[in-house]
Amino acid sequence: MRNIQLKDDITLSELSLGCMNLPLDDRSETEKIIRFALESGITHFDTADLYQFGENEKxxxxxxxxxxxxxxxxxxxxxxxxxxxEKREKIGWNPSASHIKSAVKDSLGRLGMEAIDLYxxxxxxxxxNKDETISAFEDLKKEGVIRSYGISSIRLNVIDYYLKHSDISTLMMQFNPIDNRPLEVADNLNKEVKILSRGPVMKGLLSGNSRKVLENKFEDGVLEYSYEELQDTISRLEKINGDLTALSYAFLRHNDAVIVNGVSSLAQLESNVESYRSMPELSQQEYENILDAVKLIRYEEHRA
Ligand SMILES: NC(=O)c1ccc[n+]([C@@H]2O[C@H](COP(=O)([O-])OP(=O)(O)OC[C@H]3O[C@@H](n4cnc5c(N)ncnc54)[C@H](OP(=O)(O)O)[C@@H]3O)[C@@H](O)[C@H]2O)c1
Incomplete structure (x- = not known):
């Protein structure tokens, strides 16, 4: 397993485990997934306080x-x-310093940790009020409550502000060959900030199960793709590499991204780890072949 070094002296496994879709009700399967992840060299685990309203962290x-x-x-x-x-309801968005500072205590309690590695x-x-949020993150870092911080955002204007005015070490975005909107960010990113790519298998569309996932989850298409265009694009990508997960991972490695893959079963993780191990090192030409097979799309909103 390769590792990706963040500033703040933190190392993340290139393939990391997204925990949002873990089968929390099946504790035995969840434990098997995490054990297998660790045995495979995965050392970074991504969660959020909001996932299952605190239950995921717990x-x-x-x-x-x-x-x-x-x-x-x-x-x-x-x-x-x-x-x-208790009501399992989202109340609203609150990036104030007081909320962030009280939320971190709740997360530490649920996770049973003394410090959060990446907040x-x-x-x-x-x-x-972004400066207020940034100063809260900076305070928590100085106090040793968090080791490093980042943002999860697909709004270019917000990303630009944090890149210019904060000390973020990571930027999480949905990123894969189909949703390639982050390319313009990746191309201009300062080397100190690493992209954490969520959605690397696009809900299973870029997996051995793509036909079924296409039918079940993408009947209305996605982004700028109709269902038929997606079908056609999948076939073109398969001609480049029959293992679509390995193809997506190689595409993300070419962009120096941490791959944060979610799973809901051990079988999915086993398959993803196998794809990770067999991913090809892409030449520039092979990378461009992937770009030629897909639509190059861009974020239309929140640019300024
Ligand atoms: N805004 C944010 O910050 C944000 C938003 C979303 C996610 N995230 C984080 O990013 C992580 C990954 O994102 P994601 O879960 O949306 O995307 P993803 O990793 O591309 O998709 C995960 C889903 O894809 C399916 N899948 C995974 N491996 C598969 C395989 N080998 N074969 C067939 N299907 C497979 C499963 O769907 P089924 O369960 O339906 O089978 C799984 O739940 C999350 O776990 C979470 O930690 C962050």
Whole structure:
């Protein structure tokens, strides 16, 4: 497993585990997934306070506890949403310093950790008081409550502000050959900030199960693709590499991104790890063949 070094002296496994879709109700399967991840060299785990209204952090914290003595790993979580855990309802967006500072305590409690390795703002708009949010992250870093911070955003104006005015180490965006909108960001990113690519298999569309996923999850198409265009694009990508997950991972490696893949079963993780191990090193020509097979799309909103 390759590692990607962040500033702030944090190392993330190139293939990381997105925990949002873990089968929390099936504790045994969740434990098997996490054990297999660690055994495969995955050392970074991505969650958020909002996932299952705190339950995701809680289960992850409990499961990771049993592996603490045998493995070294990092956990990234996110804040900025207010929610009612009892009613299981999102209340609203709140990136204020007071909310971030109280949310981090709740996350630490649920995860059973003394410090968060990577704390991310879970979205945000250009209207937010961004300097206040940034100073909250900086305070938490100085106090040792978090080791590093980043944002999860697909708004170019927000990203631009954080790149210019904060010390973020990561930027999380949906990124894969089909949703290639982050390319313009990746091309201009300062080397100190790493992209965490969420959605690397596009909900399973870029997997061995693509035909079924296409039918079940993309009947109305996605982004600028109709259903038929997606079908055609999948066939073209398959001609480049029959293992679409390996193809997507290689595309992301070419862009120096951390691959944050979510799974809901052990079988999916096993398959993804196998694809990770067999991913090709792309030549520039092979990379361009992937770009030729897809539509190059861009973010239309939140540019200024
Ligand atoms: N705004 C944000 O910050 C944000 C938003 C979304 C996600 N995230 C993070 O990013 C992580 C990854 O994002 P994601 O879950 O949207 O995208 P993803 O990793 O591309 O998709 C995960 C889903 O794809 C399917 N899948 C995975 N491997 C598969 C395989 N080998 N074969 C067939 N299907 C497969 C599963 O769907 P089924 O469960 O339906 O089978 C799985 O739940 C999340 O877990 C979360 O940690 C962050």
């Amino acid at each position: 289960v992850l914290g409990e499961v990771m506890q049993q592996f603490r003595s045998d493995y070294t790993f990092t956990i990234g979580t996110k804040a900025g949403n207010e929610f009612d855990a 991310q703002l879970h979205g945000g708009t250009i209207e937010d």
